Amino acid sequence: MTVWESIRAALKMLGANKLRTGLTMLGIIIGVFAVISLVSLGASARRYVADQFAAMGSNVMMIMPGKRETIGSGAVVGVSNVxxxxxxxxxxxxxxxxxxxxxxxxxxxxxxxxxxxxxxxxxxxxxxxxxxxxxxxxxxxxxxxxxxxxxxxxxxxxxxxxxxxxxxxxxxxxxxxxxxxxxxxxxxxxxxxxxxxxxxxxxxxxxxxxxxxxxxxxxxxxxxxxxxxxxxxxxxxxxxxxxxxxxxxxxxxxDITIVSQNQLLATLNTIVDALTFILAGIAAISLVVGGIGIMNIMLSSVSERTREIGLRKALGARSRDILRQFLVESVVLSTIGGLIGVLMTAAAVVAARRIFPSLPVVITSWAVALAVTFSAAIGIFFGVFPARRASRLSPMDALRTE
Amino acid sequence: MGPESTTAAAIPPWIVRTEKIQRVFRSHDVATVALADATLAVKPGEMIAIMGPSGSGKSTLMAILGCLDRPTSGSYWLAGREVTELSDDELSSVRNRMVGFVFQSFILLQRSSALENVELPQVYAGISPKARRERAKTLLGSVGLGHRLGHRPNELSGGELQRVAIARALANDPKLLLADEPTGNLDRKSGIEIMDIFRRLNLERGMTEVVVTHNAEVAARCDRVIVIQDGRTRSEAEAVDA
Known part of the structure; x- marks a missing residue:
């Protein structure tokens, strides 16, 4: 069976139970949407900050009285002795x-x-x-x-x-x-x-x-x-x-503090990046939860289709054919979910640009690539267990299952 | 091929030959002997019935003959090849190319058309989509379903379903057709039609067929009957004597 045939067969199976497929995909869709939009939001914030600083000139420095560990333009603290x-x-x-x-x-x-x-x-x-x-x-x-x-x-x-x-x-x-x-x-x-x-x-x-x-x-x-x-x-x-x-x-x-724009920019970028990664990490958890949803649905699919698996084996399917069939199904499920999530993010970006024209909202291409790859990987990771279970069924026992 | 498969006993005239097959199922500490001694031989072009009451071990024998299961001990040569020691993948290949299955409850893919169901064994044989579509059309035509290619199982009658299953069993031109109560879920008329198809395949194509049944009428339409009782095979004559 060619890869394309496997994918077509998987689409057919997934299309047969649209509600279940849709609900399972929703977990991945939300996860991917959250990851990409938060990473893109971080990138937008980074670009916004960079634009602000670029306007000021990167060879500009500020000298302030007092020695301060942190930098920023807040109130001077403890200037009595300087x-x-x-x-x-x-x-x-x-x-x-x-x-x-x-x-x-x-x-x-x-x-x-x-x-x-x-x-x-x-x-x-x-x-x-x-x-x-x-x-x-x-x-x-x-x-x-x-x-x-x-x-x-x-x-x-x-x-x-x-x-x-x-x-x-x-x-x-x-x-x-x-x-x-x-x-x-x-x-x-x-x-x-x-x-x-x-x-x-x-x-x-x-x-x-x-x-x-x-x-x-x-x-x-x-x-x-x-x-x-x-x-x-x-x-x-x-x-x-x-x-x-x-x-x-x-x-x-x-007893002075000198802050250069580049230094300030670097510090702000560090903060923005840290926030972005924390948020993206939290969003990634929802992707993993979505993956567990896939595993759950694939497991119940395997037990519902035990007889089909038995039949396929009786007709000559090897264990790896069955493994591949179920793996392709879960990967197709998660990847389509990922792609829908990307489309939803793109729609959200278009909307955000309308609502906040001054904010440089960008969709980060590496986040898109990462989220889609990650959702496919989730399909593999959470699909392997159910697929292995299916592939290891004995054909005789599987055929006898009602 | 190993040396066993080339021994004199294994070379046809036998398509199917088993020697003292035992099958013991173990769950926890309880061992159940499903087959104690199954010894039988089927010649090419023979159409035989295996009869026995429920619990006699005929389903187990059927599974072993179809390479769906391995015996605990004993030997089984299928078309001259000792198959008891083959790996899972090799057994898959044997099932794919040598054996055609017909089940009591048809077991067709519900979401696939008659044509796609008949194509399935060829999919696993790696045959191109175009070639297997042609082959499936021809086979469905030969069992009188040329007008039902695109129908799904829920749109077909019981007799038609079993004819789709027969066409599927023939897809890779097997050496052996194994039927497990093929008329069990059919009305009498459809059952007769199905048995007619088996007989025709046997006569016209020289197909070797093993039909597992407890229906005496079905068994009577076969060339020879092997009776299985308490996990042991006997010829019909022996059984009657006993």
């Missing part, structure tokens, strides 16, 4: 490290912005004139403040598109004044829209000179210093030289 990062630190990095192409000191907090009776709580970011180039965040109209504005503590502001839309509507904001925490600032630029990055809305933001922000927030320490290395290759060297420079400036204490 040196603050100061504007002078930022200036020193700019002046003395040639591997750094731009430095942006950052102070930020939430402040109330007002303009002709409309008010809004938003992020107020005090920074230096190099921020647009460091962050690769250009202007839509007008200009960013220059070194002069920072040095002379001028009250000028560049606003995000969302702030502009909320406060000014269709009116041209250039030259207008806004009250930032009660102090008037003149709007000199509107930033390009940048959307959300890791949950942080980069368009709902007001930029003012760091010197002015220092006074506004009444602090002389910086939240962080963002620096850009002249190239990706310079990043490791830049990290070392920044550390060395700031250590010498901080009485020999190594």
């Amino acid at each position: 040196h603050k990062l100061t504007m002078e630190d930022a200036e020193a990095i700019r002046r003395r490290l040639p591997s750094i192409s731009g430095v942006a000191p950052v102070i930020f907090g939430i402040g109330l912005i007002k303009q002709e009776g409309i008010s809004r709580n938003t992020w107020v970011t005090g920074t230096g004139h190099e921020y647009p180039s460091v962050r690769d965040h250009g202007l839509a109209t007008g200009q960013f403040f220059g070194p002069d504005d920072v040095e002379r503590e001028r009250r000028v502001a560049a606003i995000g598109t969302k702030v502009r839309a909320e406060l000014f509507g269709d009116v041209n904001p250039l030259g207008k004044f806004i009250l930032v925490m009660g102090t008037p600032f003149r709007v000199i630029g509107v930033m390009e829209p940048r959307g959300t990055s890791l949950g942080f809305d980069l368009d709902d933001i007001v930029f003012i000179p760091v010197s002015a922000a220092r006074r506004l927030f009444n602090t002389d320490g910086l939240y962080q210093i963002i620096v850009r290395a002249s190239s990706d290759e310079e990043v490791p060297g830049a990290v070392a030289s920044i550390r060395k420079l700031l250590q010498s400036r901080h009485n020999g204490e190594d």
